Amino acid sequence: MGLNISGTIDRARHPEQYPDKAKGPTFDPMYGFPDGRKLKTAPYTDEEMQILNIPHDKRDYCPERHAWEKCETNNKLDDAKEYERELRLHRRRLRKEEIIKNNPIHKELANNEE
Amino acid sequence: MNHLIGLSKRNILLINRLPIQTTIRTVLNNREWRPKEDVPVTAEDRAATAKKYNMLPEDYKPLPPERNAGDMPSVEPAGKFFDRSPWEDYDYPMDRQNWNEPRHPSDHVKYDKTRVGYSPQKRPVTLKILLRLLLLPATFILGVYGLRTFEFMTPSFPSRKPEPGAVHYSFEKDDGSGQGVRY
Numbered sequence: 269m270g271l272n273i274s275g276t277i278d279r280a281r282h283p284e285q286y287p288d289k290a291k292g293p294t295f296d297p298m299y300g301f302p303d304g305r306k307l308k309t310a311p312y313t314d315e316e317m318q319i320l321n322i323p324h325d326k327r328d329y330c331p332e333r334h335a336w337e338k339c340e341t342n343n344k345l346d347d348a349k350e351y352e353r354e355l356r357l358h359r360r361r362l363r364k365e366e367i368i369k370n371n372p373i374h375k376e377l378a379n380n381e382e
Numbered sequence: 383m384n385h386l387i388g389l390s391k392r393n394i395l396l397i398n399r400l401p402i403q404t405t406i407r408t409v410l411n412n413r414e415w416r417p418k419e420d421v422p423v424t425a426e427d428r429a430a431t432a433k434k435y436n437m438l439p440e441d442y443k444p445l446p447p448e449r450n451a452g453d454m455p456s457v458e459p460a461g462k463f464f465d466r467s468p469w470e471d472y473d474y475p476m477d478r479q480n481w482n483e484p485r486h487p488s489d490h491v492k493y494d495k496t497r498v499g500y501s502p503q504k505r506p507v508t509l510k511i512l513l514r515l516l517l518l519p520a521t522f523i524l525g526v527y528g529l530r531t532f533e534f535m536t537p538s539f540p541s542r543k544p545e546p547g548a549v550h551y552s553f554e555k556d557d558g559s560g561q562g563v564r565y
Binding site for chain 2: 271272275276277278279280283284289292293297298301303305306308310312327328329335338341342344345346347348349350351352354355
């Protein structure tokens, strides 16, 4: 709880250091993954979900009834990992911009991404 | 600290109040508050002790010598809690006492075994007392709207749903090995 409160205050004072939660991941999803990443497959299409009368907040990537909890947990972990990745790439970009600002010789660093 | 909030003397009394019951204990345990051992005789001494006990000089009468009380005045019982009118403006309305009034030993009793009284234990409700009921909801509401400006630091994105145009990736590797993520 203390980490949450201090993080909230830091986010309120330095909002430029944190990614925007509403926007979602902005960097290239494959950057930094040489072996690629697997696609997430939705179990049902939109029409099938409407026909089955699934409640709106449960219309996500988790199909099975019996393995639902585990799937939900894994999805939440994925969201946290995405956020962490986004945060680290964001901070890395800020650091590079700082270096360029202080020393304009290292301009090649600005293009070393994406 | 009280003068910073702008409280009057009367409000300071009511907020920093020492309960009436503990003054009885303190009066005899605290050496500075003990009565003097000599009964005053001259008119000046009587006037000074009457001022000390917050009485008029003509009202001050010492106790008889066999009581061995020294300075202390003999006071008629002015009335217990239920014998006093609730409509007066007391300094301590919960005890129906005033600050520094000369008190008889039986006046501190609020709940007596031999009390026979059917008067209600109510006190007149003023606007100030009613406004105190609004303190808690007001702080709660202001707090909620004040804290809404902060976005709480749960370090994860909102859960992603399968939209028609969006492509979402897991952290597993794409070569069929199932590696790359450890749940």
